[in-house]
Amino acid sequence: xxxxxxxxxxxxxxxxxxxxxxxxxxxxxxxxxxxxxxxxxxxxxxxxxxxxxxxxxxxxxxxxxxxxxxxxxxxxxxxxxxxxxxxxxxxxxxxxxxxxxxxxxxxxxxxxxxxxxxxxxxxxxxxxxxxxxxxxxxxxxxxxxxxxxxxxxxxxxxxxxxxxxxxxxxxxxxxxxxxxxxxxxxxxxxxxxxxxxxxxxxxxxxxxxxxxxxxxxxxxxxxxxxxxxxxxxxxxxxxxxxxxxxxxxxxxxxxxxxxxxxxxxxxxxxxxxxxxxxxxxxxxxxxxxxxxxxxxxxxxxxxxxxxxxxxxxxxxxxxxxxxxxxxxxxxxxxxxxxxxxxx
Amino acid sequence: xxxxxxxxxxxxxxxxxxxxxxxxxxxxxxxxxxxxxxxxxxxxxxxxxxxxxxxxxxxxxxxxxxxxxxxxxxxxxxxxxxxxxxxxxxxxxxxxxxxxxxxxxxxxxxxxxxxxxxxxxxxxxxxxxxxxxxxxxxxxxxxxxxxxxxxxxxxxxxxxxxxxxxxxxxxxxxxxxxxxxxxxxxxxxxxxxxxxxxxxxxxxxxxxxxxxxxxxxxxxxxxxxxxxxxxxxxxxxxxxxxxxxxxxxxxxxxxxxxxxxxxxxxxxxxxxxxxxxxxxxxxxxxxxxxxxxxxxxxxxxxxxxxxxxxxxxxxxxxxxxxxxxxxxxxxxxxxxxxxxxxx
DNA sequence: GCCAATTTTGCACACCTGTGCAATTCCGTC
DNA sequence: GACGGAATTGCACAGGTGTGCAAAATTGGC
Numbered sequence: 001x002x003x004x005x006x007x008x009x010x011x012x013x014x015x016x017x018x019x020x021x022x023x024x025x026x027x028x029x030x031x032x033x034x035x036x037x038x039x040x041x042x043x044x045x046x047x048x049x050x051x052x053x054x055x056x057x058x059x060x061x062x063x064x065x066x067x068x069x070x071x072x073x074x075x076x077x078x079x080x081x082x083x084x085x086x087x088x089x090x091x092x093x094x095x096x097x098x099x100x101x102x103x104x105x106x107x108x109x110x111x112x113x114x115x116x117x118x119x120x121x122x123x124x125x126x127x128x129x130x131x132x133x134x135x136x137x138x139x140x141x142x143x144x145x146x147x148x149x150x151x152x153x154x155x156x157x158x159x160x161x162x163x164x165x166x167x168x169x170x171x172x173x174x175x176x177x178x179x180x181x182x183x184x185x186x187x188x189x190x191x192x193x194x195x196x197x198x199x200x201x202x203x204x205x206x207x208x209x210x211x212x213x214x215x216x217x218x219x220x221x222x223x224x225x226x227x228x229x230x231x232x233x234x235x236x237x238x239x240x241x242x243x244x245x246x247x248x249x250x251x252x253x254x255x256x257x258x259x260x261x262x263x264x265x266x267x268x269x270x271x272x273x274x275x276x277x278x279x280x281x282x283x284x285x286x287x288x289x290x291x292x293x294x295x296x297x298x299x300x301x302x303x304x305x306x307x308x309x310x311x312x313x314x315x316x317x318x319x320x321x322x323x324x325x326x327x328x329x330x331x332x333x334x335x336x337x338x339x340x341x342x343x
Numbered sequence: 344x345x346x347x348x349x350x351x352x353x354x355x356x357x358x359x360x361x362x363x364x365x366x367x368x369x370x371x372x373x374x375x376x377x378x379x380x381x382x383x384x385x386x387x388x389x390x391x392x393x394x395x396x397x398x399x400x401x402x403x404x405x406x407x408x409x410x411x412x413x414x415x416x417x418x419x420x421x422x423x424x425x426x427x428x429x430x431x432x433x434x435x436x437x438x439x440x441x442x443x444x445x446x447x448x449x450x451x452x453x454x455x456x457x458x459x460x461x462x463x464x465x466x467x468x469x470x471x472x473x474x475x476x477x478x479x480x481x482x483x484x485x486x487x488x489x490x491x492x493x494x495x496x497x498x499x500x501x502x503x504x505x506x507x508x509x510x511x512x513x514x515x516x517x518x519x520x521x522x523x524x525x526x527x528x529x530x531x532x533x534x535x536x537x538x539x540x541x542x543x544x545x546x547x548x549x550x551x552x553x554x555x556x557x558x559x560x561x562x563x564x565x566x567x568x569x570x571x572x573x574x575x576x577x578x579x580x581x582x583x584x585x586x587x588x589x590x591x592x593x594x595x596x597x598x599x600x601x602x603x604x605x606x607x608x609x610x611x612x613x614x615x616x617x618x619x620x621x622x623x624x625x626x627x628x629x630x631x632x633x634x635x636x637x638x639x640x641x642x643x644x645x646x647x648x649x650x651x652x653x654x655x656x657x658x659x660x661x662x663x664x665x666x667x668x669x670x671x672x673x674x675x676x677x678x679x680x681x682x683x684x685x686x
Numbered sequence: 687g688c689c690a691a692t693t694t695t696g697c698a699c700a701c702c703t704g705t706g707c708a709a710t711t712c713c714g715t716c
Numbered sequence: 717g718a719c720g721g722a723a724t725t726g727c728a729c730a731g732g733t734g735t736g737c738a739a740a741a742t743t744g745g746c
Contacts, residue, residue: 064702088431095452109438407732
């Protein structure tokens, strides 16, 4: 059934709708309508067109289609630290759903120099993306403002910019952080510590603050450590710093699982501590590694699937309003494993 | 300096070059040439155009540009298991370099149903991508054939399809696998095992076969275990299976670090074995977790940066030849850590 | 100031598609 | 077979850009 296509070794360009029309003996409009949902074509011509298209290897040029319609069906994902388990999982969930909705994801790596980020983000506008999804705290708010000014539909995930326009999706950071305190408190921890990072986003900052507030309200001493990027190595270094103190903590809340993994490894392998007997650790995100048997980390799961579902829903049903919107908040799910003593 | 743009709340479409031309008092061609590299514009008009563009918030429409030129500056990355450390690192490296080359990455998630993969892969053709980079063994060869038939520039990474057309990039799998045997042999291991997966790609298969061949050539007994996908959990299950045997192996080669992490965890936490004294383990890829202090995995690093560099080079200098091409092979780098006894 | 050589500019066409509108065809009914 | 209504089809325009070509403007030299 599969027919060899006329070879394109001559550098001949792609097949156009006109060529299909000629071959099928119909007008170009008929070809266009055949590939347009809800357009009126008789079954006869539709069949002829499809056959001709198959023989010639025709594919609708989405560049031209996007030019005519207002929507390009491209969605930009702006993300830093792609090779971080949490972000990678987010990209996986989003690309899968976008494809199911006949859209396609354009990934913009916003790590690195701010200048290159800006030029990359401009691609969002260049390609007339249907929406821009910002997954990380990295790109400056001014760049987002640029997108908004150009009528871009911007969706912020786990950010907290009080600018008018973008829709915002968050997680119940404060509730979870308070619960983290409760868990450690009930486990009998007397000296608490929270491990964050130097470049943390608003989301991480909210977790940190809520934990500290809860501890102080309960009169439990708590120390705050923030160094390096939000990465495994930062957790290791934080552990070295914090655990070598005379009054080292016996309960630790790491605002990210990645930090928690580093902290746990250093605590066990460098300080010889046993978890959860001598030290309790709580993480955040529930990345895959948190479930690995070397960690068995008690943590809070971000409902990535729900978030991704909601994001693509937002893209479809979009009404342009430029006012500060109340963020949509998803509840985290507590995942009890073995890094905290059961009550 | 930054000027507020005329508000677009009326749903007004994007700014076009014509509007910029009107405002700058020049022809539309002048605007087009201003934003085209190597075009002839006088400094005076260039300046006027840039000012008008800034004021109006003009952005070249890459859909229209791609329509005129043959190249859309979009590069498709076809990848399964995005939230796997190795693939995520690859995406990070590629997106970074593509952006530096003024291109943009379109990520196509080829996990899941084959039908949806096919429709997603079609996007590559719809958007007239400059090239398609296939990062995983998942999509069927027939889909790649479709891309090739449509004149797509296809680059295969760590695949081994003997079809004419695509350029192929590989890693010295066999050399590394043989070296893995040498490492275990010199460490004094007497009973070897290789852990692969049921859905392995050609690359993984090559590692497995080369290791087995080396072992058999040296007269050392070796068992092969292949179950489940290429994931942590498969490593755990393989360990449960293999280590509960009476003559359990004392030297194991996992064709992937992810498998090795699972194997190590199960070996230590479920069987109480000490590494590397009672068991030596070698992995492949050098994912980030291999360096975490719970694993300290001896492994082979894939030169991801070099591969990514080479890929974008291939995209730029592309001569269309439809013949089977010798794969470009990159050498892995041996990373000695602590999961194998030093000689 | 004049002329030739070079640079710059504008016009018009091309790229490929979607769609409103009017003309045509089709179908069922009398 | 005629006729009314519905479905289908083709025409022509629009969408935003790049670029060859000829006209215009600029530059340099004398």
